[in-house]
Amino acid sequence: MLVASYNKETMGDILITMIRPDAEETEFIQKDNVVRIFDPKTNETTGFNFLNASAVLGTLDSKGPVTLNAAQVNALNKILDEAGFDPEIVVDIEPKFVVGYVKSAKPHPDSDHLQITETMVDQGKVVQIVSGSPNMVEHIKVVVAKVGAIMPDGLVIWPGKLRGIESDGMIVSGRELKLNNAPQKKGALILPDDFVVGEAFDFEKGNHIFD
Structure with a gap:
């Protein structure tokens, strides 16, 4: 599962991704330009926020949902790995x-x-x-x-x-x-x-x- 959104006008140059539903309680940890959101009870990741996203993905012409292709997902997983996070993002291009x-x-x-x-x-x-x-x-x-x-x-x-x-x-x-x-x-x-x-x-x- 991969839900992604981007709106530079309202959120700045930040790509928001969700891979699981929000937990009842969440905590955050930031390394470099990546913020990991997770359930402190299970340590399961619910999503990642990528700061300065255009430096990784180029110009994102979107004001809302984004469908990320395989190359973009690979680039994000590389950023996660370099920051010390597990590369957990999986390609999801099915229409919603x-x-x-x-x-x-x-x-x-x-x-x-x-x-x-x-x-x-x-x-x-x-x-x-x-x-x-x-x-x-x-x-x-x-x-x-x-x-x-x-x-x-x-x-x-x-x-x-x-x-x-x-x-x-x-x-x-x-x-x-x-x-x-x-x-x-x-x-x-x-x-x-x-x-x-x-x-x-x-x-x-x-x-x-x-x-």
Whole structure:
């Protein structure tokens, strides 16, 4: 798992990376231009911040999520090794927003508004996602924010539980995706049939859904 973001205007020349969900308690240690964030109870790394990132990766034309290629990940791991940290970063280039298909939707046993869905995110993989969308039904195409996605508001999607039921991802609305003219209310974005299940969600195309 690798979640990365960069916004020079708001954060300075710092690349933020996350490889695990935040722990209940975290501690920090800095060596050279690297800050390691870790769980003091388990000593597991949750992420690294790379200061002066452009000196390692060149110009990063981003104001938010960054997809790092193999060469960039290798460069970051080299920096970690030189600083005395374990080179723990792994390449992750899978799209995080994809077209999904809701195969089934059943009421949550401990909620009057949540539903437990089995949602196909590609032709060979089905994930369980708990959804609170009031328009959730079976046999619709939706946008799935997979584990590791960074939402437009900065929220990172991690595996979790809703009312005790495991949920791996999030079925999102047009409002949450900040699509043009999207209704400002709760409800899954139901996609037209010409969107292909498993493909990366095309935000440019999505911006015309509500035209």
